Amino acid sequence: MTVAGPRGPGISVIIVSYNVREILDACLQSVYHAAARFSGTVEVIVFDNESRDGTVSLLKPRWPEATWISSDRNLGFGSGCNRGAAVATQPLLLFLNPDTLMREDTLQVMWDFFRSHADAGVAGCKIVNRDGSLQLACKRSFPSPRVAAFKLIGLGSLFPKSRVFGRYNLTYLDENTTHEVDAVSGSFLCISSELFREIGGFDEDFFMYGEDLDLCFRAKLLGKRNYYHPITQVIHFKGESAKSRPLGSFLDFHAAMVIFSKKHLELRALPLILLNAGVAILALAKFISSRFQKWPRWFADLLIVNLVLGVVAYVYVHAKGHTLFSFIEPSVYVFWNVLTSLAVVLPLAYAGEYGSGPARPRKVFLSVGISFLAVFSLSFFMKEHAYSRVVFAISSVLSAALLTSWRLAGSHGGRFWRKVVGGVKRVVILGTAARARTLAALIQNETLEGYECVGFIHFPAGPVPQEVRANVIGDLETLPTLARKLDLQAVIIALDEGTYPAALRVLAAHGAGSLEIKMLVGDPEPGKNSLIDLNFRN
Structure with missing residues (x-):
């Protein structure tokens, strides 16, 4: 099913989901907001990879405009994308991760870019992390033993502006300028439907990770040029799908690099062994560090x-x-x-x-x-x-x-005790509308465990609702002072969807000191919401 704009050619947005119901709901909200400003047709296709969190049963009635495809087993990312693309009807395909939020101009910007660049094979926009920093994977070179070695031993981090050492993530390129690149991230990947079918779609030997590199490689083999186009951007809450299978996701990453190396790099036995060993060490190190943060x-x-x-x-x-x-x-x-x-x-x-x-x-x-x-x-x-x-x-x-x-x-402990054990967090809620009030009630009734609500931060500007007037303790300008005086640990953004971008920009600009920044996605009801950590810290 389609939505938005006058009848005419447009974009098929293909999303593959796996146990990410809450963030997928927020993702779809951002897609349809962008669709409302798009000049053509927007078709949304969700392929669900055997989610067990009620993704289809709960979200399909909420988003009937989308085309929903359910699998009885987890086929992996590439296979899911191929099956979504098989039913797509629009000339431009956008493969979008479910743990992303796009800007309202994103669809239009990418459509205009492809119309003005006939040589474009694959293109991606600027992708930022939860804190607004650039997600390096959104512009990459193809892996090679030398490039991987510089990344593994840390030379890429020490000399990011070097064209030799910074090649893994092309960190020497201006992140705010359009560039031709080897590859873009599969979390936001645009390609014409004609070229996608000519290439043969994603290689389904890749279960998760690496299929985007492979697709970009094959596009260049056909003489196309791949682009990084940062005029618009999306927020990527990296790793939400992987949370349900943490070790498996790291193993998938290693397996993907092995498949890519064997398929496209003409390596002798020893370099191939060294490359695979380096990737395995890097994946294992990341997994261990993610498990022992506290x-x-x-x-x-x-x-x-x-x-x-x-x-x-x-x-x-x-x-x-x-x-x-x-x-x-x-x-x-x-x-x-x-x-x-x-x-x-x-x-x-x-x-x-x-x-x-x-x-x-x-x-x-x-x-x-x-x-x-x-x-x-x-x-x-x-x-x-x-x-x-x-x-x-x-x-x-x-x-x-x-x-x-x-x-x-x-x-029940003080500031030091809570910091060490990570117990109940004293929080303020950003927002005063019905959504914020419902969340506060969940915390008050201990339906949402681990938090103590101290009060509300008024945003956006305008009259304060009578129901919460007595519990509004300040605004964004006074937040740093309130955090010190009231011993706050976190701010939870609980706004209507349309005000999220403004709040994120304000928080990123002003900072929040040592406060954790979280965002409510999904409905503020038991079992239908999730708090995503944005990690906006100085």
Whole structure:
């Protein structure tokens, strides 16, 4: 189905979704706002890759204008794009990630660009991160052993303006000027439907990542020119789809680079091995760093688990009339402490407990209990090295209780305590309309856990609704002062969709000090909303 503008040729917007219902809702809002200002026809096609979060059942009635295609299994990004393109009817295709928000002029700008550049193969716009900074992947060169090596060892970061070392992401090019490039990002990729079909679409050997590079490479082989066109831009909340399969997404990235290298780079065995090894190391390093962002939290967990094991073992051994290391071999004691520490911390890290999100005490309690149970069970198979199952049993109960209490205490502690444990955050809500008031009620009723609402920040300018007049504590100009005086940790943007761009520009321009900036997407109802971290910090 189509929408917007006088009848005539236009753009088919193809979105492949996977368990991103809330941000997809916001993405569609931004697409239809842009469609309303577009001079031609806009066709929106959503291909859902077996989402299990109610994406189709909840959003299809909300957006009946779109064409919805559901898959009974996850086919990957490229396959989903191909199936969406197969039913597209417009001359220009835009492949758009579901975790993006476009400006109101985006569709028109890209349409005008293709009409004025007959040699264009693939084109992308400027893509910015949550904080407004450039997302480097929106303009790239094709990977080679040398380019990958400079990226891996950090020379690209040290010398971004160098045409030699900065080639991976073409950081030496002006980000605000249109350039011919090797490749653009698949999160926002425009191509004519005629060329897309001539190329044969995306290579479905790529499950996720790399298919955009491959498509751009094949377009250039046909004599076309690929462009980076920053006259318009989109915000990309990178990695929303990957959250539901964190390790799998990193493995997919490595596999994609291997496929691309074998397909397009005429490499001998040793360079190919070195390239693949470098990509694997880079992917693994990124995955590990994403799992251990909150170092005070995992350090505290390790400290508590080892203290509990030590104290319980000491008391138990002395109750039997022995000293600790006359009863237990030091190497055995160290082995089981290390094993137990890893059994507790690694599952929590994989689940994202040490990431950027708030602490989740219930998940911690359950995970710690299961970890100790696993270690306890293992001790039955290593009787000659297991010093006491009583120690494990008592330590499991105490550790689960203490690690959970450590997080729960954040809701009642002071500024330092909350910063360390990541407990309940004191927040203000940007906005005073019905959407903001409903969100405040969810927080007040503890339907939305992890937050304490202090009041409202009035935006945009205009009369303050009578219902919240008593709870409005200031505006954006006074926000930095309020943050210090009221010990605020976060601002939640809860505006009508049309005012989001203005709010984002104001926050990016003025900054918010140490405050976290979050944005409400979806309806402010239980199970139908999500808070996205924008990370606007100085």
